[in-house]
């Protein structure tokens with residue numbers, strides 16, 4: 001702490017991202033990155049941007065990317081917001097849409113950045129307990145609220161909430177924003193973007209970090225009613241006019257345009273996930289049903305923290321959360337078939 005700090009900084013509790021180890025030999029299954037590279041067309045588009053034009057600022061609105069997203073989803077560009085990773089998009093949504101008298105609601109087990117944004121922006125929140133099977137129970141959200149947010153599929157459980165349940169949530173809270181954080185939707189769910197024309201209180205965020213394999217680029221999007229998008233634009237333009245650089249706009253747009261590569265690699269991850277689930281079950285693990293690029297698994301008799309340490313000693317890193325209720329689970333990212341086999345082999349000896 002320093003006397004130079006603004007007073008609130010001393011009480012900030014920042015988010016702790018998963019480890020990005022400096023050793024390259026590790027089988028890295030801890031931060032839900034894609035085991036396959038980005039679309040070759042996206043790489044070519046980014047390489048083409050590395051030229052003399054970098055002396056010029058990028059398009060502050062990222063119109064090329066907005067258009068690519070609008071074309072992909074069949075929405076209007078005015079319904080699209082783009083930002084520097086979905087974390088930044090989420091931050092703007094918290095600031096611009098969730099600062100109300102009634103508390104923001106989100107599941108007790110969900111993305112651990114949500115309470116951090118609440119702390120940053122002074123937003124009251126209530127965590128709503130997931131059911132016994134770690135499912136979101138929509139009826140529990142039918143109470144006064146200043147907004148609702150949850151990942152779908154949920155993180156770190158991987159469990160999917162079907163669209164009809166999301167519609168019930170939207171109908172029960174027509175006066176607050178329901179934000180569906182679809183970081184992992186492409187690995188087995190149906191996007192709620194299909195509902196944005198019908199529900200002006202729905203905002204959907206997505207990231208290019210997972211299914212489009214561009215975590216290192218930092219690009220994320222939000223789709224919703226133009227009034228919601230305008231709130232995000234106002235915050236963004238009061239904070240940083242150029243969140244996406246020239247390379248990011250070109251690469252992200254090209255990634256949306258290359259549908260064939262996207263579909264092929266998503267399917268590979270899904271197929272591998274089913275193999276990992278079978279392998280883990282064969283080793284006695286209970287695995288929650290996953291629609292994501294990771295699985296959430298616990299062993300009936302082996303301690304999760306001990307397993308995580310044992311895996312690490314064998315060069316495999318997974319994520320373990322020291323949080324009540326999920327302290328006996330490991331969150332394991334789906335890797336290449338070779339990486340997945342290395343995981344299963346390592347677990348066999350533990």
Ligand SMILES: Cc1ncc(COP(=O)(O)O)c(C=O)c1O
Pocket residue numbers: 031032084085086087088111151155181183206207208209215219220
């Ligand atoms: C549920 C969820 N939302 C959002 C993000 C942020 O993704 P990014 O900032 O890379 O777009 C993550 C990253 O792991 C996530 O798990």
